[in-house]
Amino acid sequence: MLISNQNEKWYGLKFLLPYLSEFKLRIVVAFISMIMVAVTTAFFAYMMKPILNNIFVEKDEQMLWIIPLAIILLFMVRGIFRYLSVYIATSIGVDITTILRSKMFYKSINSDYNTLHNITVGDINSNIIQTVLRLRNVIALNIPKLIVSILTIIALIIVILYLNWKLAIYSIFFASIIVFPIKYLGKYVKKHTLNSEKTISALANRINEVFNNIDLVKVYNNTEYEKDVFDKYLDKYSQFQLKLSRYQEVTSPIMEFFVSIAIAWVIYAGGYSVINNEMSAGEFFAFLTALMMLYAPIKIVTKNSIVMNMLDTYIIRIEKILNIKQESSYPNKFNEDIESIEFKNVTLKIDNKIILEDISFKIDKGDSVAFVGKTGAGKSSILSLLFGFREATSGVIFINGEDIKSLDLKTLRDKISYVNQSAGIFNSTIKENILYGSSYNENRYIESKDISHCDFIDEKTNKDDEYVGEGGKKLSGGQRQRIALARALYKNGSLFILDEATSALDANTENNLQDSIEHIMSDVTSIIIAHRLNSIKHCNKVYLLSNGKIIKNGSYENISKDIDFKKNFGILN
Structure with a gap:
């Protein structure tokens, strides 16, 4: 108005x-x-x-x-x-x-x-x-x-x-x-x-x-x-x-x-x-x-x-x-599962600075793909393009063979389960955090908690109705991440994305969560952004980024032997 x-x-x-x-x-x-x-x-x-x-x-x-x-x-x-x-x-x-x-x-x-x-x-x-x-x-x-x-x-x-x-x-x-x-x-x-x-x-x-x-x-x-x-x-x-x-x-x-x-x-x-x-x-x-x-x-x-x-x-x-500028809205509703993702010669510039340059890759159904590299290499920028937060300066992004610019972003995001580094815990109950606006399904709710190893919930005074405090401050880091994983599982998206989901955790807590993550990854198409080797060992495709470019790619077994991989990534292990 x-x-x-x-x-x-x-x-x-x-x-x-x-x-x-x-x-x-x-x-x-x-x-x-x-x-x-x-x-x-x-x-x-x-x-x-x-x-x-x-x-x-x-x-x-x-x-x-x-x-x-x-x-x-x-x-x-x-x-x-x-x-x-x-x-x-x-x-x-x-x-x-x-x-x-x-x-x-x-x-x-x-x-x-x-x-x-x-x-x-x-x-x-x-x-x-x-x-x-x-x-x-x-x-x-x-x-x-x-x-x-x-x-x-x-x-x-x-x-x-x-x-x-x-x-x-x-x-x-x-x-x-x-x-x-x-x-x-x-x-x-x-x-x-x-x-x-x-x-x-x-x-x-x-x-x-x-x-x-x-x-x-x-x-x-x-x-x-x-x-x-x-x-x-x-x-x-x-x-x-x-x-x-x-x-x-x-x-x-x-x-x-x-x-x-x-x-x-x-x-x-x-x-x-x-x-x-x-x-x-x-x-x-x-x-x-x-x-x-x-x-x-x-x-x-x-x-x-x-x-x-x-x-x-x-x-x-x-x-x-x-009057804040709103997200672009496109007419084509996306009502199918995500079965393929393809970046074709994608370049992203922000304020005339090149963030991603001529990026090309393809993810097929069932793939477990890792993007690794030093801070600022462009890993999270790939996700911002995939989520529709930003539009590519040049090149095309295809979802199931359709240009992402023609797709309704809200229905596309409905197909994505996402866990970020901060876990994104709200000041409400454990149950409300896991459901996060979705209707309650008892079987799916219990299964999501079990796979995510949320046993700690039973130790809480109010169980699932326990309030977790602002930002989940009443929970440990590992507990917050488990709730975030359970939330992503409960959403049941056809694409599962982990954006440095364990980088803020100690090695012991990360190892305890890794079994849950690998179990989840085995049944869905997944993308992992990570700084630690332990987080990507199960991936069948690994892309190494540096200064906004993909400089190496291959299976974990092959790329882990590469000198550039060791220089850019191995030292962070």
């Missing part, structure tokens, strides 16, 4: 209109409630006329009963409609922000691989959580207050015009001068709101980085250093917040000055009219009451008009996520 010019007037509201249109009935009811709040407020001001004239001047005893009861009824009606307007506005705000958060999260995880790597997690996190929360407050609180206040101002102006139009015109002139500083301050509010939101994103990102590397922070004794860095961000954020507060509150003394002039003028001119019998005392005090009651809604309008400039900033940041 793009709007061409982010600097145009009412940019934020124009963005929200399509979302607001989904709640037409609620908006109508809320608006009627707001009108009733404004009308009852204005009517209370007008009631000063009969209160003073009928009760205190004419001493009408009947009115002594009627007017107090009318005031009670008036306040009850206003209270009911105020409640309705606030509750409905809040429900609309909650629903819109729920929709936006869902869209933003999906757009983030479905974004183009290259684009995603240029956005920090802190930025995504703060936009989805904090920026949207502030948007909800604008929709649920600020906009309703603004509308009610505008309607109240209109109603009260009608009252003072009805009571004495000459006095009303002078009063309105003095009060309206406040509009000019509001317009001037708005652009500064927008600027500092954007800076404030960017600083919060940086804070969120720093927190994420620190706790992801907490062992490094502690070993390097950098807790004080990290606190100093964090405090600098906080100081910067505080400065922006103080500036925002200053711009928001500076309108108060300006407004009070001009309102005081208007009230002083009314007291003088109105008093003169009363003395000369041109105006009754009841009319004067009703006029003065209405005028003084204008102060509160005018103040709310001035503050919330400035907040509307903040709304534009929130929308710009939300659109930054909503």
